Amino acid sequence: MDNAIFFIGLDDTDHIDLGCTTENFNDFLNYLAEKINFSIISRRLVRLWPFANRRTRGNAALSAVIKLNINCENKLYDVSDDWFQLLLSNISSHPSSNLEASPVLIISKSQFSEQIYWDTVKGHVDLNFRLNEIKKYDCKVYAGKSHWGVIGASAAISWIPSENHSYELIAWRKSSMIGKKRIIDMKTVAELDNNFPETFVNRDPTKNRGLIAPRTPCPVLYGIRGKSPDILENAHKWLQSNKNVEKSSDYAVHCTNQLSDDHVTLSSGTVISKPLISKGAHSSVKVIMDGKLNTLVAFSQGGSVNHLLRSLNPGDIICWTGLYSPSDLSIHLEKLTISDAVPRIISRPLCCNISMKSAGNNQNLRCTKCNSYSEKYWRGYIPIFSNIDMIHNWTEPSPSNRRHLSKPLNLGLPLLNNLIP
Ligand SMILES: [Zn+2]
Known part of the structure; x- marks a missing residue:
């Protein structure tokens, strides 16, 4: 045979x-x-x-x-x-x-x-x-x-599964339940997360929100993601044995390219404009990448990516992953890091507790109170972006605002090999 x-x-x-x-x-x-x-x-x-x-x-x-x-x-x-x-x-x-x-x-x-x-x-x-x-x-x-x-x-x-592949167990709903509210409470999802540490992206801790059940009227009851099929089957059996969880009609484990970052390429460039912040809470900045002008955009859902983009200064060298959008011809950011920041200027030096003033081109700085003079210079600092939620200097949106394809930073950083801006 x-x-x-x-x-x-x-x-x-x-x-x-x-x-x-x-x-x-x-x-x-x-x-x-x-x-x-x-x-x-x-x-x-x-x-x-x-x-x-x-x-x-x-x-x-x-x-x-x-x-x-x-x-x-x-x-x-x-x-x-x-x-x-x-x-x-x-x-x-x-x-x-x-x-x-x-x-x-x-x-x-x-x-x-x-x-x-x-x-x-x-x-x-x-x-x-x-x-x-x-x-x-x-x-x-x-x-x-x-x-x-x-x-x-x-x-x-x-598709040939690469080392970046993972698995998703999908459980479907009984036809009598489709259209009704899914029965899976947040407490159970949190327990799933604790009991099965090798599953991932079960919930968004920043929003106390479960991510395993879709929010659309589709027939999927839930999807559990993880690195191995056995763990997913155990997690599914545990969920189904829980009396607070809706019973599924069937389930299957799929090998998947989710969380792989296969859709993006890692890029690097120099910021050449001040960030433009629009009313809709998205922001954009112009960069030079491989000698070409590009616009990078971050949306309000991008959270810390949007915050970091707003703090950029011309001259900063940044790395990102993102998708070129054919509708607005800009790059929609997914992850962002500053690899080399230019010093930020605070002010002219202080004298008598106030900033000294320039007396004109090729002139020294002068204190308007005591009339002291000083050579021209700026006070500045190299920024440390510690106020932004980052893993090894990279930042990403919260789990509920990421694409299925996006690789979470805690599963591995974008590879910076051979990247010289
Ligand atoms: Zn003074």
């Missing part, structure tokens, strides 16, 4: 107010399991470029690597087609929306080039370009009227 490996990807199945590709994909694997024998080698949840036009919520796509007897190959395609037709009919009953689901399921006999993943996590991908790109692979593509889902589905197949 010869076994073969198949890579399966799915994306663009959900409506802005209902459904979730994670649940659809779980449903697909359950449907398949009822009809054919196969084993799952790996399940993957891949987050993609946060500025993609067609994203619904977290811009996630799903994939799995499965193994089955090669004689079942045609059966796999037939059963997948049956399921896909059911999905299409299900989607046709969605309420109308300006972002209609455009599901695509791909089954491939080989993994796609990793470049497909990198292109899709870091920037915009043209649909026709991608459709052409995957033609060279021996794969089946299931689609309805439109093919938008091919972008995420192909990216999910092409």
